[in-house]
Amino acid sequence: MLVEDRLKEANLVLPTAQPSVANYLPGIEEGGLLFISGQLPMRSGKVAYQGKVGHDVDIDAAKKAAELCALNILGQAKAILGDLDRINRCIRLGGFVNCGEEFRDHASVLNGASDLLVIALGNAGRHARVAVGCSSLPLGAAVEVEAVFSIKSRPVEAS
Amino acid sequence: MLVEDRLKEANLVLPTAQPSVANYLPGIEEGGLLFISGQLPMRSGKVAYQGKVGHDVDIDAAKKAAELCALNILGQAKAILGDLDRINRCIRLGGFVNCGEEFRDHASVLNGASDLLVIALGNAGRHARVAVGCSSLPLGAAVEVEAVFSIKSRPVEAS
């Protein structure tokens, strides 16, 4: 099944790629890899989940925030690649949770992003991951996620 | 010398690869690179070093925690590659220390992981590195380390 069909079937809407909030690119395709910049849980141009996970944002909301970060990753990937079916697989997610010293459940939060990628890409969405706690994140976001994908070579054009 | 012989000579035991604690893979081999997910200082299924480095965990124990993370990285690499001698070299470690605002000695802590990789791989274990302080880490771990290796191509089979 095609990636965008999988998202539709799960009632998930691929967001329009947002411009970067500063002097960097949303992503870079190079040498068969696609690096996507850290995505915040932005919806309609605003950070939809702000504050400390475990205080201002509960685990369920934080999972939703991580899912939204992953949707924004796919939105950026589509803008760069033209077609999400050019993704070969997801290689690595870097997951950052805005939380206090007592927080221990980063893995559950980041599963919101990991589950979304498996929904979208099937087995090709399964990835390596690192998840850590941050003293703060840009714009007060509750979660931030970056990604590396491998990309299928473009077919050689018939001459 | 073979990687596992080096570890034995240093009285270090390669741990059995632990399953991931959530919906992600312990590592991904792709395009000649091996990405290993962030490893905690797990021993026999439990986090052996918990709490804040500099408070609950002193520097010497934190170095041991980082060494244990690196051993778990090699355990995961073996489970994925089948043979640690397929590693060409270690390229990058990402090191995360669970610590307070006053902590300054992340480099000494992460040397526990870096030294282990040099013991195991010799010059091929020398790597680029980033080390930062985190407000918290999964399961209260004192240290977390992720890694990227390059992998030798498999020999072409004789026909």
Added chain:
Amino acid sequence: MLVEDRLKEANLVLPTAQPSVANYLPGIEEGGLLFISGQLPMRSGKVAYQGKVGHDVDIDAAKKAAELCALNILGQAKAILGDLDRINRCIRLGGFVNCGEEFRDHASVLNGASDLLVIALGNAGRHARVAVGCSSLPLGAAVEVEAVFSIKSRPVEAS
């Protein structure tokens, strides 16, 4: 224009590569990629910007700290590559800001590094990026930045 000429024109001095502060390499060139270790805002062997951004270090100074990290990245790249014109492009920056819970403007701080790379490399300096807040950084540094570049293949020597 050559990279070092661009720096001179902007009155920026390429620093001499500093040795790593611990058991790791300043960078690794492998498979067409160059991974540079996390660089601190070191000048003449000392951390020039220390403390919490937003408290001890204001945004303008923190941008300068990030710029200095990026200059040190280029200094390390030159020591490894021999010639900065071997850089094909900057792929990814990892940016870490030493800051408290209330801090929200990591993007402005990291622009100090991103702007410097665009000054030095032009369009080839534009990159993917992740920026997060850390509870502490090595040696009390205000900012730390790591980088990945792609490298031009060496020309085949005439026979």
